[in-house]
Amino acid sequence: MLIFTEQELKQYVKLNLEAITIVEDGFTKLAKKEVEMPPIMRVDVHDQNGEVDVKTAYVKGKEMFAIKVSSGFFNNYKLGLPSGNGLMMLISTQTGIPQAILLDNGYLTEVRTAAAGAIAAQYLSRGNIETVGVIGAGSQARFQVRALKLVRDFKKIIVYARSTNRAQEYAEDMAAELGIEVQVAESAEQLVRNSDLVITTTPAKAPIIKAEWLHPGLHITAMGSDAEFKQELEAEVLARADKLVCDTKAQCSRLGELHHALESGVLTDESSIIELGQLTSKELNGRDNDEQITVCDLTGTGVQDTVIALFAYNEMVKRNLGLTVGNETLALKN
Numbered sequence: 001m002l003i004f005t006e007q008e009l010k011q012y013v014k015l016n017l018e019a020i021t022i023v024e025d026g027f028t029k030l031a032k033k034e035v036e037m038p039p040i041m042r043v044d045v046h047d048q049n050g051e052v053d054v055k056t057a058y059v060k061g062k063e064m065f066a067i068k069v070s071s072g073f074f075n076n077y078k079l080g081l082p083s084g085n086g087l088m089m090l091i092s093t094q095t096g097i098p099q100a101i102l103l104d105n106g107y108l109t110e111v112r113t114a115a116a117g118a119i120a121a122q123y124l125s126r127g128n129i130e131t132v133g134v135i136g137a138g139s140q141a142r143f144q145v146r147a148l149k150l151v152r153d154f155k156k157i158i159v160y161a162r163s164t165n166r167a168q169e170y171a172e173d174m175a176a177e178l179g180i181e182v183q184v185a186e187s188a189e190q191l192v193r194n195s196d197l198v199i200t201t202t203p204a205k206a207p208i209i210k211a212e213w214l215h216p217g218l219h220i221t222a223m224g225s226d227a228e229f230k231q232e233l234e235a236e237v238l239a240r241a242d243k244l245v246c247d248t249k250a251q252c253s254r255l256g257e258l259h260h261a262l263e264s265g266v267l268t269d270e271s272s273i274i275e276l277g278q279l280t281s282k283e284l285n286g287r288d289n290d291e292q293i294t295v296c297d298l299t300g301t302g303v304q305d306t307v308i309a310l311f312a313y314n315e316m317v318k319r320n321l322g323l324t325v326g327n328e329t330l331a332l333k334n
Contacts, residue, residue, distance in 0.1 A: 031277025057302030066309035114143035120296035123286030133195030137161035211236035
């Protein structure tokens with residue numbers, strides 16, 4: 001078995017167009033029914049504002065598949081720690097024997113989640129967006145705009161977060177990193193009304209965005225709701241969308257923003273809901289014109305984890321990196 005560290009993975013596995021293409025291909029294979037993907041298993045640790053998810057998927061024809069354990073403990077910022085953590089394990093599809101452990105501490109999840117956001121923007125946002133609104137100021141709020149910058153040439157970011165200090169820190173960091181203007185919004189409403197594309201990245205348990213703030217041409221990517229009790233968008237937002245897209249309909253109807261829209265009755269099982277893989281596979285079209293309002297509900301899928309883990313594994317092996325463990329001995333690979 002090979003073991004790879006976070007430091008190695010961060011050095012050689014980058015959020016780039018190749019990573020986005022690999023995740024996009026994963027969604028296409030999911031739409032073409034070339035993936036076996038069970039429901040997510042989750043353990044809630046409510047008294048610590050935390051959760052642990054287990055996600056997995058087998059992509060037909062691949063030599064290995066990933067099982068990922070991912071944690072989100074949302075009080076960690078008080079301790080100076082990141083909210084996300086975890087690891088991935090690659091299992092042989094021929095023998096079932098574990099082949100590698102990727103001790104990424106959630107880094108690969110950040111990459112594949114951001115890649116999905118960029119894919120959603122590619123198919124659903126206007127091509128000529130100027131201003132991006134980001135709700136939340138954590139690590140995924142940063143990864144999302146880095147990924148978006150690879151597919152859209154926006155000029156300005158507006159950020160809103162519960163903590164003004166964290167929003168200000170985000171603004172300073174991203175302005176320096178991307179070389180563009182980043183403004184702190186006084187409210188979520190101000191942000192939505194003045195943005196061409198909005199990304200929500202919070203663990204909110206009550207809606208932040210209201211339907212009355214929507215305007216023609218707006219695209220929203222909501223990636224924070226991945227549990228039944230989480231919600232970032234008022235249910236009516238989904239009903240108002242000209243195109244509503246989910247990473248998977250089954251998962252979003254159980255855990256995502258779609259879950260709340262169905263539960264409240266503003267949408268039904270007969271409502272028009274597209275899966276992201278139907279866009280990447282060209283089965284259906286994304287945005288048809290500059291006036292449409294589009295929404296993408298991302299809950300995070302096991303297929304994303306398997307394809308990014310295989311990508312990372314290949315990047316590591318071709319550089320002869322990793323710690324080899326076997327036959328009761330430990331040896332650094334040469």
